[in-house]
Amino acid sequence: MLRDRRIAGLLLGDLLANVGTGMLLVAMPVQTLSLHGSVPKAIAIGLVEAAPFVLSTVLALAVGLGRVRVPPRTLLVADCVLRSATFAALGVLAVTGLLTLPxxxxxxxxxxTFRLAGSSSRRLLATSAAGEAGRFSVNGLLGLNTTFALYIAGPVLGGVVVATAGAGFALFVDAAGALILLACVPREAGDRDALREEGTPESGWRILRRRPVAARLLVVEFFFNFLYMPVEVALPLYVSGTLHAGASGLGVLWGALGVGAFLGAALVSRLRNLPQRPLLVAIIGLWALCPIALAVTGDLTVALLVFGLGGLVYAPFTPVAYSFLQSGLAPGEQQQVVTLWTTGATVAAPLGLALGGPLIELTGSTGGLVLSGVLTLLLLPIAARAVLGRKTEGNPACASA
Structure with missing residues (x-):
């Protein structure tokens, strides 16, 4: 796959852009705690973490549910330009002391605004260039990028930058990453393949209704992500309170998740021949144990081990799920369904974060971690019934997965 310059360039840009985003996982909670004023800490963190998903969800739903097709390359370019300009401006305000929480x-x-549409466009352009034979590998490489950048390099660098220069400088790095990705967007992208269809365009939801297994898996993934999000709100408070560590401790903890996720993502290609549906259900159950284990330890070393194992377990979920989904789609169905799927899976984030703020404020960081894990365990039998039941339903590609 990497011999194709379009794919290699896009993957490199994706990696570097995600490093900047990963730095914000550490920097933005720290920045928020310095700005929250009279707003409760957990509520303020929840607002900041949820903000990037609101308008981007509205736009992505318009693409996924509507019949108007926008070339993936256009959406990706718009994302890079807007993100770099806005985040650079926020960085200037932060380092000059003029930034406020609102x-x-x-x-x-x-x-x-274009975050979700841009994310699905990266996947569409890369998998379209790779073709059907290379789709699983490219989805695996995108997952590897995400886990390494968001959970290893990004948080570790974010902790260093916050400790040495201040949280606001991480915004400049994220803006620079968006510019690098912009330079890596291929000029002769696979937009035509991704948009090609015959007759009247269909919405992503209508297409998913013909593939009930994929539709049910989307619902399961929504709740899986929804129940995970309180962990992101609780983690900064858990690190500073229970573990008595600062920004560097938070960065190292995210880094441990990333190391495990990197190993898990690197093993994705070895999972190609395993039954995909039972694998996805098993990942949900094993991840649920992670926040519960975190809550019962007050030792940073043990927490690093637990979070690392959590990353190892969770990493294959996204590439396997996307490969499962895309295997049953025609070229003209890819954009609307992948965008809708990305949105449905990701819209859980702002909702989970919005719930996570009051929840952590009420139960405390360790109580919120336990509740997140227990509710995810309760999702397990529902996921098994939804994903494993009636295997002949839908298209042949889904039935054989």
């Missing part, structure tokens, strides 16, 4: 929330809200 401005930060508004900037993240506006600057990430």
């Amino acid at each position: 401005v930060l929330v508004a900037g993240l809200l506006f600057g990430a």
Whole structure:
């Protein structure tokens, strides 16, 4: 796959852009805690974490549910340009001491308008260039990019930058990553393949209704992600309170998740021949144990081991799920369904974060971690019934997965 310059360039840009985003996992909670004023800490963190998903969800739903097709390359370019300009402006305000919590929330809200559409466009362009034979490998490489950048390099660098220069400088790095990705967008992209269809365009939801297994898996993934999000709100408070560590401790903990996720993503290609549906259900059950184990330990070393194992377990979920989904789609169905799927899976984030703030404020960081894990365990039998039941339903590609 990497011999194709279009794929290699896009994967490199994706990796570097995600490093900047990974730095914000550490920097934005720290920045928020310095700005929250009279707003409760957990509520403020939840608002900042949720802001990038709101407008981006609205736009992505319009693409996924509507019949108007926008070339993936156009959406990706728009994402890079808007994100780089807005985040650079936020960085200037942060380092000059003029940034306030409302401005930060508004900037993240506006600057990430094309976030979900851009994310699905990266996948569409890369998998379209790779073709059907290379789709599983490219999805695996995208997953490897995400786990390494978001959970290893990004958080570790974010902790270093926050400790040495201040949280605001991480915004500049993310803006620079968006510019690098813009330079890597192929000029002769696979837009025509991704958009090709015959007759009247269909919405992503109508297409999913013909593939009930994929539709049910989307519902399961929504709740899986929804129940995970309180962990992101609880983690900064858990690190500073229970573990008595600072920004560097939070960065190292995210890094441990990333190391495990990197190993898990690197093993994705070895899972190609395993039954995909039972694998996805098993991942949900094993991940649920992670936040519960975190809650019962007050030792940073043990927490690093637990979070690392959690990353190892979770990493294959996304590439396997996307390969499962795309295997049953015609070229003209890819954009609307992949965008809708990405949105449905990701819209759980702002909703989970919005719930996570009050939940963590009420139960505390360790109580929120336990509740997240227990509710995910309760999702397990529902997921098994939805994904494993009636295997002959839908198209042949889905039935054989």
